[in-house]
Amino acid sequence: MTDELRSRMVELLPRLRRFAVALTGDLDQGDDLVQETCMRALSRVDQWQPGTRLDSWMYRIAQNLWLDRMRAKKVRGVQVDVEAAEALAGPNGRRVVESRLTLDAVGAAMAYLPEDQRVLISLVCIDGLSYKEAAEVTQTPIGTVMSRLARARRELHARLEGHTREAIPRQQAPKPGRNT
Amino acid sequence: MSDTPDEKTPAQPIGDDLIMPYADGVLAPDQRPAVREALARDPELMQRFEGFLFTRGPLARAFDAVLAAPIPERLLEAVRGPTPQRTRPTVSLLGSVRLARLADMFRVPDFSPAVAVPAVLVGLAAGWLAHYAIGIAVPVDSRGVVDTASLQQALEVTPTGGSAKIARGLSLAPRFTFATDQQVWCRQYALIYGDGLEAGGMACRAPDGVWQVLMSTPPVPGVRAQGPRPAGEGPGGNTPPNNENVLDGVRSLFKQGDVLGREKEADVIKDRWKTP
Numbered sequence: 001m002t003d004e005l006r007s008r009m010v011e012l013l014p015r016l017r018r019f020a021v022a023l024t025g026d027l028d029q030g031d032d033l034v035q036e037t038c039m040r041a042l043s044r045v046d047q048w049q050p051g052t053r054l055d056s057w058m059y060r061i062a063q064n065l066w067l068d069r070m071r072a073k074k075v076r077g078v079q080v081d082v083e084a085a086e087a088l089a090g091p092n093g094r095r096v097v098e099s100r101l102t103l104d105a106v107g108a109a110m111a112y113l114p115e116d117q118r119v120l121i122s123l124v125c126i127d128g129l130s131y132k133e134a135a136e137v138t139q140t141p142i143g144t145v146m147s148r149l150a151r152a153r154r155e156l157h158a159r160l161e162g163h164t165r166e167a168i169p170r171q172q173a174p175k176p177g178r179n180t
Numbered sequence: 181m182s183d184t185p186d187e188k189t190p191a192q193p194i195g196d197d198l199i200m201p202y203a204d205g206v207l208a209p210d211q212r213p214a215v216r217e218a219l220a221r222d223p224e225l226m227q228r229f230e231g232f233l234f235t236r237g238p239l240a241r242a243f244d245a246v247l248a249a250p251i252p253e254r255l256l257e258a259v260r261g262p263t264p265q266r267t268r269p270t271v272s273l274l275g276s277v278r279l280a281r282l283a284d285m286f287r288v289p290d291f292s293p294a295v296a297v298p299a300v301l302v303g304l305a306a307g308w309l310a311h312y313a314i315g316i317a318v319p320v321d322s323r324g325v326v327d328t329a330s331l332q333q334a335l336e337v338t339p340t341g342g343s344a345k346i347a348r349g350l351s352l353a354p355r356f357t358f359a360t361d362q363q364v365w366c367r368q369y370a371l372i373y374g375d376g377l378e379a380g381g382m383a384c385r386a387p388d389g390v391w392q393v394l395m396s397t398p399p400v401p402g403v404r405a406q407g408p409r410p411a412g413e414g415p416g417g418n419t420p421p422n423n424e425n426v427l428d429g430v431r432s433l434f435k436q437g438d439v440l441g442r443e444k445e446a447d448v449i450k451d452r453w454k455t456p
Contacts, residue, residue, distance in 0.1 A: 009259045010251075017255070018246045031252055038258040106242045126240045130206070150196035150232075156239070157231030 005045070008054055009038060015127060016058055022122035023066045025107030033069075037062040059127075059137045063119050070115050109159040116140075117152035124149055194218035194225060203232035257329060335367055335383055335391040336453070340445055349374035355424070357445045359456035360384070361436040365448070366394075368427050377401060380427045385453050397426055 016037065021030035040061050041048070048057050110118050116138070123134040131149070135142040194215055201207040202215045219226045334344035334352040343353035356368040366384040373379075377399035383391045431439075440448060448454070 006259055010256065013251045013255055013259070014247050014249075017249075017251065018243045021246045022243060027246070030246075031255060034255050035258045038255065042259070103242050103245065106239060121235070121239070125235050126243050128240070131201075146197055146200065150200045153200070153232055153235040154196075154228065157234050160239075161231075161234070 012055055012058060019059060019122050019127055020062055022126050023118060025111055033062055033066055036065055056137050067115055109156055113152050113155060117148050120145060120149045121152050199225060199229050200232050203229055332391050337449060356431060356439040358435040358439045359437060360434045363456050365453050365456060368431050373399060380424060382427055
């Protein structure tokens with residue numbers, strides 16, 4: 001492990017952290033995920049091929065770790081943060097408009113997306129990866145990436161704009177399914 | 181072949197596969213006019229287009245604060261590994277009033293927290309204050325630098341009466357746990373060396389969960405290293421500074437209420453040091 005590679009990982013930390021927070025919807029959990037990702041990456045650094053993108057490789061590790069966590073959570077019956085989702089609509093069901101788009105609001109809305117869609121939103125909409133790059137990270141065909149991403153963005157827009165505010169359940173959050 | 185509009189090749193349906201790349205600015209130039217026309221004539225498509233715009237810029241901006249935030253030390257350590265010496269956290273545990281009080285304490289010649297403040301502590305504390313003021317990291321242990329993560333973990337989870345190895349040949353043994361009148365948890369501890377020397381220290385837990393070492397005393401022969409002592413003679417004898425007494429005196433100044441008993445301390449550790 002060269003110092004240069006470690007330096008590149010450090011440079012990547014802000015973006016990796018943002019990606020992790022977008023996935024988990026929580027700063028502490030995001031940091032836990034980043035820490036785990038770094039440790040996993042360092043322990044398997046021989047699997048990274050010099051010349052390929054370090055960020056894509058680490059995003060893939062983070063994504064896989066998070067998906068594993070989510071599967072474990074589902075076994076325990078935890079779905080999404082319903083309280084946070086309820087907070088999204090506000091006391092009077094007011095619209096969440098662009099100027100007030102907060103991390104909490106986005107996190108709560110994203111919590112309703114299936115995991116694979118959340119990953120794509122994080123990669124493309126938040127981190128700015130291209131569809132092709134996102135397809136490489138998720139190891140998914142680009143057509144599938146685009147269809148999932150479009151579906152996720154429409155859903156997010158609807159929730160954050162309040163158009164389907166009534167669809168946000170008050171008692172029970174939906175169980176995200178995996179889309180194709 | 182007729183060239184009437186109705187008999188032209190049907191226009192490509194405009195769906196998300198075109199609108200989304202158009203909104204993202206990555207649609208091929210030759211496809212853009214068709215999308216523009218479709219958006220102009222179909223409000224529903226326009227709404228979708230706006231949705232794609234919305235979920236790009238505004239959504240990403242909600243995470244700008246995360247991107248700009250300082251990287252937590254634990255993440256840097258995860259990549260770099262523990263560094264031998266690091267900068268003291270900037271959070272002030274005791275506040276300027278308490279710092280001034282501590283500083284005043286060491287300036288007053290006849291001040292005595294317990295019996296008398298040994299000169300060694302005066303020097304250490306004054307040094308600490310100076311270091312604190314100018315932001316230079318203070319080694320936890322005057323004999324060498326202790327791995328910060330190990331020290332943090334030891335202070336975080338080790339009960340009084342137990343000990344935790346924090347470096348090769350060095351263990352930390354908490355002696356007392358107490359709260360200050362500023363609702364801060366503090367621990368007095370001993371650093372026990374493999375060669376029989378013993379140092380002492382006091383650390384308090386900042387709101388961000390980082391234990392900050394407030395003071396440390398130099399290594400002196402520990403109780404076991406000194407062999408049997410005559411009844412009535414303190415563990416330090418008359419030459420080495422009595423570290424425990426020094427720290428006890430300072431603790432008595434900062435402490436509010438009693439030191440924690442084992443059960444209460446176990447609860448506090450279990451609750452991850454909730455505010456007293």
